[in-house]
Amino acid sequence: MNELPLTRDPAALRTRAKALRRHVLRMAEIVGQGYVGQGLGIADVLTVIYFSELRTRPAEPGWVDRDRFVLSTGHYAIGLYAALAEAGIIPVAELATYGADGSRLEMSAPETTPGVEMTGGSLGHGLAQSVGMALGLRLQGRDARVFNLLSDGECQEGSTWEAALAGAHHRLDRLIAIIDCNNQQADGAPAKVMGLEPLHEKWAAFGWHTQRVNGNDIPALLAAFTQIRATPGKPHAIVVDTLMGKGVKTFEEREKNHFIRVAPEEWALANRQLEESA
Amino acid sequence: MSTPPRGVTGNILTSDAAGAARTETAPFGHALVRAAEQDPRIVGLTADLGKYTDIHVFAEKFPARFFQMGMAEQSLVGAACGLARTGCVPFATTYGVFATRRAYDFIAIGAALGRANVKIIAGLPGLTTGYGGTHQAIEDLALMRSIPGLTVIDPCDATETAQATAAIALHDGPVYMRLLRGVVPVTLEPHNKFEIGKARLLLDGTDVAYISTGLMTTRTLEAARILAATGIKAAVLHVSTLKPFDRAAVGALLSRVPRVVTAENHVVTGGLASAVADLAVDERLAIRLKRVGIPDCFCESGSLPYLAERYAMTAAHLVKAAQEILK
Numbered sequence: 362m363n364e365l366p367l368t369r370d371p372a373a374l375r376t377r378a379k380a381l382r383r384h385v386l387r388m389a390e391i392v393g394q395g396y397v398g399q400g401l402g403i404a405d406v407l408t409v410i411y412f413s414e415l416r417t418r419p420a421e422p423g424w425v426d427r428d429r430f431v432l433s434t435g436h437y438a439i440g441l442y443a444a445l446a447e448a449g450i451i452p453v454a455e456l457a458t459y460g461a462d463g464s465r466l467e468m469s470a471p472e473t474t475p476g477v478e479m480t481g482g483s484l485g486h487g488l489a490q491s492v493g494m495a496l497g498l499r500l501q502g503r504d505a506r507v508f509n510l511l512s513d514g515e516c517q518e519g520s521t522w523e524a525a526l527a528g529a530h531h532r533l534d535r536l537i538a539i540i541d542c543n544n545q546q547a548d549g550a551p552a553k554v555m556g557l558e559p560l561h562e563k564w565a566a567f568g569w570h571t572q573r574v575n576g577n578d579i580p581a582l583l584a585a586f587t588q589i590r591a592t593p594g595k596p597h598a599i600v601v602d603t604l605m606g607k608g609v610k611t612f613e614e615r616e617k618n619h620f621i622r623v624a625p626e627e628w629a630l631a632n633r634q635l636e637e638s639a
Numbered sequence: 640m641s642t643p644p645r646g647v648t649g650n651i652l653t654s655d656a657a658g659a660a661r662t663e664t665a666p667f668g669h670a671l672v673r674a675a676e677q678d679p680r681i682v683g684l685t686a687d688l689g690k691y692t693d694i695h696v697f698a699e700k701f702p703a704r705f706f707q708m709g710m711a712e713q714s715l716v717g718a719a720c721g722l723a724r725t726g727c728v729p730f731a732t733t734y735g736v737f738a739t740r741r742a743y744d745f746i747a748i749g750a751a752l753g754r755a756n757v758k759i760i761a762g763l764p765g766l767t768t769g770y771g772g773t774h775q776a777i778e779d780l781a782l783m784r785s786i787p788g789l790t791v792i793d794p795c796d797a798t799e800t801a802q803a804t805a806a807i808a809l810h811d812g813p814v815y816m817r818l819l820r821g822v823v824p825v826t827l828e829p830h831n832k833f834e835i836g837k838a839r840l841l842l843d844g845t846d847v848a849y850i851s852t853g854l855m856t857t858r859t860l861e862a863a864r865i866l867a868a869t870g871i872k873a874a875v876l877h878v879s880t881l882k883p884f885d886r887a888a889v890g891a892l893l894s895r896v897p898r899v900v901t902a903e904n905h906v907v908t909g910g911l912a913s914a915v916a917d918l919a920v921d922e923r924l925a926i927r928l929k930r931v932g933i934p935d936c937f938c939e940s941g942s943l944p945y946l947a948e949r950y951a952m953t954a955a956h957l958v959k960a961a962q963e964i965l966k
């Protein structure tokens with residue numbers, strides 16, 4: 362069975378990221394509101410992971426030697442489903458059922474859906490399970506890697522830091538944590554809710570090979586993953602700063618919110634702005 | 640793409656108030672403000688869910704008495720216990736799943752064993768969110784009820800949520816209360832006053848007894864009305880305090896009306912039905928019991944009407960349960 366072809370061509374990845382954003386907008390429009398800001402903001406990161414780094418077989422999501430992508434933040438499902446559809450792991454047509462009664466594309470991604478490795482959403486589980494996966498894969502002599510996407514808010518959960526200690530202690534250099542700093546959580550900006558900065562220094566202090574890059578800059582993301590391959594012996598953290606709503610000007614500019622409400626007439630403009638964006 | 644009708648989606652926050660004749664907004668938040676105006680010891684805390692648990696009303700009114708703990712539920716409950724040790728009366732809010740699953744040890748040891756005067760206010764009880772197993776607190780009552788010394792409350796509506804908030808503010812001891820948030824239906828009249836530990840007979844009847852807790856009491860009342868039209872007289876006993884359990888009131892009803900339907904917005908093991916069954920065994924009461932509630936499974940996500948139908952928890956299902964037990 363075929364592996365998903367990977368590329369390091371920024372132009373091809375940019376085109377792919379735009380396709381992800383189109384899916385995100387259409388799903389958000391169907392439910393009329395929601396996590397469109399997160400989905401658009403993380404699209405470049407998901408694109409680079411899925412189309413430049415992750416070894417998967419779209420027709421065989423359970424392939425034992427696959428790289429694992431673990432989504433801690435269940436509510437980022439809107440972005441994950443877009444990536445899974447583009448990768449051919451779930452049908453594009455099914456995206457129209459996002460959030461509907463009886464759909465397997467629940468607003469928070471359940472692991473019963475192909476390509477979803479772990480049920481996230483109860484935040485603070487992803488890194489610990491990723492540590493376990495990395496330990497298990499290493500024990501079995503497999504060279505698969507484990508990518509965990511977590512959020513800035515999740516860095517307030519004690520369990521995240523317990524797992525961070527374990528990752529460094531066990532020298533899991535096939536474990537990569539990508540921490541999305543979109544500067545937003547449920548009650549507002551982390552600086553107001555519970556200060557996290559300097560976040561990259563905290564990861565470094567916990568013994569992780571740490572980088573901080575603009576998560577909407579595809580060449581910068583590619584360079585970060587190149588660095589990772591050249592740095593054995595430690596787990597890797599990439600703290601990515603992203604812009605919520607990236608690619609849709611009105612969403613980029615509106616007052617930042619964890620869960621946004623969008624008026625029905627705003628979608629046409631949003632779609633137009635996405636097509637006009639770089 | 641075809642567009643399904645709006646409003647049938649599994650959003651995280653969704654209101655059960657559709658179709659309710661009367662509603663109130665944020666009854667817990669406003670009641671907490673009223674209590675705090677009387678009692679300067681009251682403080683508020685949340686774990687990044689202030690806007691989502693109605694405690695933002697308190698935070699705006701008393702910013703200096705409000706502590707944002709970030710998304711860290713163990714720290715939330717631990718800090719609440721510490722505040723209580725200094726004489727404060729902390730109200731700590733998060734969703735029920737995160738309070739009971741993530742912070743269980745902190746509630747059991749810090750709050751209950753330590754006899755800390757802490758009030759845990761727990762959002763999204765049972766099937767009141769469109770999100771699935773990660774957010775639906777389906778077994779929280781079982782977990783909390785088994786902790787020695789903890790008071791456990793599941794209010795029915797806006798009226799009772801406000802009254803219970805006032806009552807637990809005055810009560811000295813740890814409390815776990817389920818929260819109905821946002822736009823909340825009004826079912827109970829204010830004169831029908833909530834008291835900690837007291838079950839209330841809302842409707843008397845001789846053929847079948849509904850014993851219900853939380854928002855299910857709105858549905859047992861409706862089921863009783865439907866049955867009345869067919870000549871069946873159903874009693875409705877509302878048991879909003881799961882612990883301490885009102886053994887006298889429940890026992891009296893069981894002795895008088897031994898055909899019983901329990902109804903809870905919770906799995907049917909370890910909650911209200913189990914408390915009723917325990918009592919029947921202890922008191923050697925021969926009853927026939929049908930349990931309406933969430934079956935032994937993690938539930939799907941979906942709109943609230945879809946979920947109530949899917950897991951057989953509507954008034955129509957309660958009517959059917961009564962008819963079956965009368966056969």
Ligand SMILES: Cc1ncc(C[n+]2csc(CCOP(=O)(O)OP(=O)(O)O)c2C)c(N)n1
Nearest residue numbers: 482483484512513514545546547619687710
């Ligand atoms: C353990 C846990 N506590 C609380 C929540 C409720 N919750 C859902 S998302 C969220 C904000 C988390 O911050 P982040 O993921 O950074 O938010 P975003 O970037 O999506 O705004 C909270 C508190 C949760 N899902 N899990």
